[in-house]
Amino acid sequence: xxxxxxxxxxxxxxxxxxxxxxxxxxxxxxxxxxxxxxxxxxxxxxxxxxxxxxxxxxxxxxxxxxxxxxxxxxxxxxxxxxxxxxxxxxxxxxxxxxxxxxxxxxxxxxxxxxxxxxxxxxxxxxxxxxxxxxxxxxxxxxxxxxxxxxxxxxxxxxxxxxxxxxxxxxxxxxxxxxxxxxxxxxxxxxxxxxxxxxxxxxxxxxxxxxxxxxxxxxxxxxxxxxxxxxxxxxxxxxxxxxxxxxxxxxxxxxxxxxxxxxxxxxxxxxxxxxxxxxxxxxxxxxxxxxxxxxxxxxxxxxxxxxxxxxxxxxxxxxxxxxxxxxxxxxxxxxxxxxxx
Numbered sequence: 001x002x003x004x005x006x007x008x009x010x011x012x013x014x015x016x017x018x019x020x021x022x023x024x025x026x027x028x029x030x031x032x033x034x035x036x037x038x039x040x041x042x043x044x045x046x047x048x049x050x051x052x053x054x055x056x057x058x059x060x061x062x063x064x065x066x067x068x069x070x071x072x073x074x075x076x077x078x079x080x081x082x083x084x085x086x087x088x089x090x091x092x093x094x095x096x097x098x099x100x101x102x103x104x105x106x107x108x109x110x111x112x113x114x115x116x117x118x119x120x121x122x123x124x125x126x127x128x129x130x131x132x133x134x135x136x137x138x139x140x141x142x143x144x145x146x147x148x149x150x151x152x153x154x155x156x157x158x159x160x161x162x163x164x165x166x167x168x169x170x171x172x173x174x175x176x177x178x179x180x181x182x183x184x185x186x187x188x189x190x191x192x193x194x195x196x197x198x199x200x201x202x203x204x205x206x207x208x209x210x211x212x213x214x215x216x217x218x219x220x221x222x223x224x225x226x227x228x229x230x231x232x233x234x235x236x237x238x239x240x241x242x243x244x245x246x247x248x249x250x251x252x253x254x255x256x257x258x259x260x261x262x263x264x265x266x267x268x269x270x271x272x273x274x275x276x277x278x279x280x281x282x283x284x285x286x287x288x289x290x291x292x293x294x295x296x297x298x299x300x301x302x303x304x305x306x307x308x309x310x311x312x313x314x315x316x317x318x319x320x321x322x323x324x325x326x327x328x329x330x331x332x333x334x335x336x337x338x339x340x
Contacts, residue, residue, distance in 0.1 A: 016279045020290045024071060027297030031067035032059060034304030036311035066196040070303040071296035072209040073194060073262035074272075076254050078295025079216045081269025082288050083251040086223035087244050088155060091277065092329070094270035098158030100252035101266075102165035103135025104128040104259035105190065109169050112186050113176040125260040132256035135161055136248055154244075192265040192318020194303050205261055212254045213292055219247055220284035227282065265299070265318050267325020272298050274328075 033039045039059065047056040080095035087093075095101055107127035116123045139157045148154065173186060197205060222243045225233040230240045258265070272295035273287070280286055299317075302324070306315045 013280045017286055017290055020276060020279065020294050023297040024293050024300075027300045028067055028071060031070065031300040031304040032063050034308045035063060036307060038308070062196060065199060065202045066194055067300050067303070068202055069197050069205060069261055070194045071300045072202075072205045073258045073265065073296075074268055074299025075209050075292040075296035076212055076258035077265065077269040077299070078272050078291040078293075079212055079288065080251045080254045080258070081273040081295070082284065082291045083216060083219065083223070083247050083254075084269070085273055085277075086219075086226060086284060087247050087251075089227055090155070091274050092270070093155070094267065095251065095255040095258070096162065096266055096269075098139045098154065098248060098252065099135035099161035099165050100132045100248075100255040101259055101264060102162045102169065103131035103133075103252075104256040105131070105264055106135075106165050106169050106172070107131025107256075108189070108259060108263075109172050109186065112189065113172060125257075128260040129253060129256045131165075132252040132259070133249065135165060136252035140245055140248070154248075189263045190318075191316035192263040192321065193306075193314070193316055194262050194299075197261070205257075208257055212250075212257065213288070215250055216254070216288050216292075217285065219243075219250070220288055223247070223284040224282075262299075263318060265321050267321050267329065268295055268299055268302075271325050271328050 037055075039055070043053070043055045043059065046053045047059055077095055080100075081093070084093040084095060084098075085091055105128075107130050108124050110131075111124040111127045139154065139161050142148075142157050142161070143154055146153075146157075148157065169190070173190075222233075222238055225236055225238045226240060226243065228236075233240050233243075255269075273291040276290045276294050277287060280290055299321075302320055303317055306317045306320050309315055
C-alpha cells in the first residue's frame, strides 16, 4: 500500500506554526534581561537559587510583572487585529479602526483627569471599556441609519469617528488639566507604555486575556466563512451582518483591555497578524492562537527595548511601535498597489 502523500507546503506551515507558538519563551527571557541595567548571569543564578539580592528582587517584583503584562497587552492587540482583518477581509485593518481604541482612550483620559468616587484601578478599565464599546456602537448605529451594508462603509465610518474622538481627547487634556493633575502622566499614557502591575492585577489581566482568546477562537469558523463572501457564508448557515456586529464588539472589548493596561500602542495588531498569515496561511483557528502569541512576544521585546535604549529614561512604547510599524504599513501599501 503506498504511503499517503503529504503536502510539503502544509508540512512547512505546520512547522512554522509550532515555532511561532514557542516565541513567547525567548521573548520573555530577553524582556527580563533588558532594562536600564542588563541582567548578568550571576543575577539569574541568584534568582534560580532564591537568594534575595537587590537585583534578583528587582527581576521578580518589577521586571517579571511588567514583561508578562506587556505580553498580555500584545496578545490582546494581536487578537483584536485578527478579528478586524477577518471581518473587513483586509490585511491592512488593525485595532484602531472603528474608533474602539480612541474611544477607550477618551474613557481612560476621563478617569485620569476627572476625580471620581471609584478608585483609579477600577475607574480606568471600566471607563476604557465603556468608551470602546460606546464608540463601536456609535459606528454601527451610523451605518444602520445611513443604510451602509458593506465593510468599506463601516471602515470609513470608523475612521471618521476615530478622528472625532481623537480631537475630543485633546480637548479634554486642554480643558481639564491643571496644577492638581500631572499632565505628564496623562501624556505618557497617551503615547503608550506598559503599567507595571502587582501580581493580583497581573493575574486578572492574564485571566481576561485568556478569556479573550477563548472568545476569539469561537469566531474562527465564522471568520473563515466570511472570507468566502457574504453570499457563500449565508448559504452555509452564517448570518453575516449579525456575526460582523458581534465580532466588532468583541474586538472593541479586547482593544479596551489592551488600552487599559498599555495606553495607545499602535501597529502591533497590524504587523504581527499579517506576518503570521504569510507564514502559516489564513485559517483562523491557528491564526488566532499564533497571532496572539507572536504579538505578545513582539510587545514584550519592544517594551524591553523602550526601557534599554535611553537609560534611565524610557522611550514611550507607542512611539517605538510607530517607528517600526509605519514602514511595515507603507510596505504593505506598496505591495497591495496594483501594477500600472
